Amino acid sequence: MKTIASCVEEILITQPFLEEALFREIINFSALSEELQEPISKMLRKPVKTGAIMMALRRYNPPRHLRQSQQLKLVLKELGDITVRSNLLDFTFQNSATLIESHAKVLENLNPKAFYGFSRGIYESNIVVSESEKQIVIDSFKQENMIGSQSNLSAISIRLPENNSKISGLYYQIFKRFAWENISLYEVISTTNEFTVLVENHLVDKAFSAIKSLNSF
Structure with a gap:
């Protein structure tokens, strides 16, 4: 069963630039929640509040290569x-x-x-x-x-x-x-x-x- 959190993860995985901007905290969570409200509502086939999407964005666990960015910086x-x-x-x-x-x-x-x-x-x-x-x-x-x-x-x-x-x-x-x-x-x-x-x-x-x-x- 799909949840708001799984929909958020699915969208971010297919848009790596957005995912990295989110991880680096250079993106506005509120604005992004409003942007994702319509596609997530369609995915779940029911209305979704932006507050719930914002909470899912804040709880999103980035992939390992983003969490280990310091080690990656040294290699680069x-x-x-x-x-x-x-x-x-x-x-x-x-x-x-x-x-x-x-x-x-x-x-x-x-x-x-x-x-x-x-x-x-x-x-x-x-x-x-x-x-x-x-x-x-x-x-x-x-x-x-x-x-x-x-x-x-x-x-x-x-x-x-x-x-x-x-x-x-x-x-x-x-x-x-x-x-x-x-x-x-x-x-x-x-x-x-x-x-x-x-x-x-x-x-x-x-x-x-x-x-x-x-x-x-």
């Missing part, structure tokens, strides 16, 4: 070097029995100084390379089914602290910052201690500034 301040590489291409190929062989041909001819990234999903695989290596990829994968390609991309790579996998909410903060700045990500590549995002060239300066601002969280 320990973010390592940020590296930017421009003039990149992204290729998406449908997985096949011969895809690994085609991939091996790329590795045999790739310039060691060129940017290169490879990720394999269940149904498709991505290769990100410097534009100078475009023809090598095209020749090596000529027998494969190319689903799509994108040029004019830049990669921003961040070195993460070694204990990053133990800290909940780290990636949330990174993606949240991009969302706030209205930066769309074309691709994400992640290893244990390194995180790379691909954006279109015209967004690279904005994305770089967004990542740098994480230190001030």
Whole structure:
């Protein structure tokens, strides 16, 4: 059976920005209660008083990553070097029995100084390379089914602290910052201690500034 408290939690979970503003006490409880009165009344199919909603908001228990924000702040301040590489291409190929062989041909001819990234999903695989290596990829994968390609991309790579996998909410903060700045990500590549995002060239300066601002969280 739904309650006012469960409705409040459901709404806040689907709106993380609102949830964080509530946790940081930078939002007006009274105004928010009035804003939520109509949707919660519809969810419960009966009139609900704003006072009851306000009480549920004050009693709301935030998720762990928000309660441990101090530990998260320390990790964000320990973010390592940020590296930017421009003039990149992204290729998406449908997985096949011969895809690994085609991939091996790329590795045999790739310039060691060129940017290169490879990720394999269940149904498709991505290769990100410097534009100078475009023809090598095209020749090596000529027998494969190319689903799509994108040029004019830049990669921003961040070195993460070694204990990053133990800290909940780290990636949330990174993606949240991009969302706030209205930066769309074309691709994400992640290893244990390194995180790379691909954006279109015209967004690279904005994305770089967004990542740098994480230190001030």
